[in-house]
Amino acid sequence: MTPQEIAEKVGESIGTSEWVEMSQERINQFAEATGDHQFIHVDEEKAKMTPFGGTIAHGFLTLSMIPYLAANSDLPRPEGVKMGVNYGGNKTRFINPVRSGKRIRGHWKLVEMVEKRPGQWQQTTEITIEIEGEEKPALIAEWITQLFV
Template sequence: MTPQELQAKVGQNIGVSDWFEVSQDRINKFAEATGDFQFIHIDEEKAKLTPFGGTIAHGFLTLSLIPVLSAMTEGARVSNVKMGVNYGGNKTRFISPVRAGKRVRAHVKLLDLVEKRPGQWQQTNEYTIEIEGEDKPALIAEWVMQFFV
């Protein structure tokens, strides 16, 4: 679709991703990458003694899944995009922890789409990351990207 066709969908849900497992191995690798070795993420025995009942993903790990979940989302897409970049976040709230081994998926709502310069578009989406089998989402984030056509 064209950017203008996508623009007509502002305010609408534009996709839901497939389910994605957040494994302990992924959590451990994220700890290695970020230097965040807090025991609630990597020490399965200690974490069992917490209210979480086991290890949980880093909140920033859950946030960093937006690109992979977006790629797994069937829905409204602009054709002939040359390049896309992250621009930043307006709001992010970590609602519920993601326990190791749980699956998550993204629900995407288009909040805004504006042309900043000819061929350069800024898209703001609300991502709600759902945890399989749980009532509350892991996070809700308002994320801004730019793409070029």
């Protein structure tokens, strides 16, 4: 699809990712990478005593899964993109914790797609990350990406 064709989909759901497991190993690796070793993420015995009943993924780990989920989705790929970069977010809400071993997937809705200057498009999407078997999603984020064609 051309960026112009994608722009015609503003207001529509534009893609869903595959499911991916949020394993304890992934959570532990994220704790190592970020230095966030809070017990609710890495200490399975202590975490059992919390209202969560076990360890949970870091909210920022769930958020950081967006690029992986996007790469493993049916999102339209703009023709001729040379580079895409994260530009920022308008809002992010962590709604429901992701328990270790649960699977998540992303859903994208196109909020805006505008050409900022020739060959540079700005795409804003609302991303909902759902947790398999749970009513409430893990998070909802409005994310901005710059695409260069």
